[in-house]
Amino acid sequence: MTDLLKRLEREPCDSRHSLEEVLANVRFNGDGLLPAIAQQHDSGEVLMMAWMNREALEETLRTGRVYYYSRSRAKLWRKGESSGQQQHLKSASLDCDGDTLLLQVEQTGPACHTGRRSCFYLSLEADSARISSAALIDPDELYTKGS
Template identity: 75%
Template structure:
């Protein structure tokens, strides 16, 4: 039993601010009950390559997508455009395998440490963050590893 188990969901993350690695935490399901999904039931998830720390992409997760990811270790997101679960790589073959997952201090953002197979971006680039900005101009900072037509066929 954890000293955090009986706390209301809306105060759990505030109480965890003072927690230490030695504390016993509530079960994952209890923590997920306290996660601050937005009004559409979505949680932003940042995918980072676990060994290089390269930020690969940001996508959205529902609770169902998060639970599937935690249980299978194959990353599953929620596609807002298709309005359904999206298992990363299901059409391109470029999968993400979960190494670890961490919630931020407010329980409203998720950081996924992943092992990315090939490009993470639908443009065929390693990272979705390929458009660099300054106050004066923008530049493309990486070439596609695989042309999108090769990843998805001619769409």
């Protein structure tokens, strides 16, 4: 944990600090990435986890549209750019260690590339794995719509 994050532990509610200073103390991993959990702002439903680099985080904060970093494509991507299923940022919070981000979002349609509302649809139980939600949109149809 950085000295800044340690110092912020003792700060009172509603105290304000330099965004640049806080971002400089974010603990991106060795690849320059930070796990970002997207949660529906009004229901609390956890929608997905993806990776952000600093550029994705800054673009998200600047524009209010959620950007991630695609490890498979090695580039920045705006959620919904190919599916049309956008995420609009309501709030962003860094955890106490500075190594995980929680995004409160307004999700348009399904968040998952499978066409499901949430990426967390495979329930692991004592003796089996169960599909716990149906697709809202056929994945083949989802990616023909565009943004």
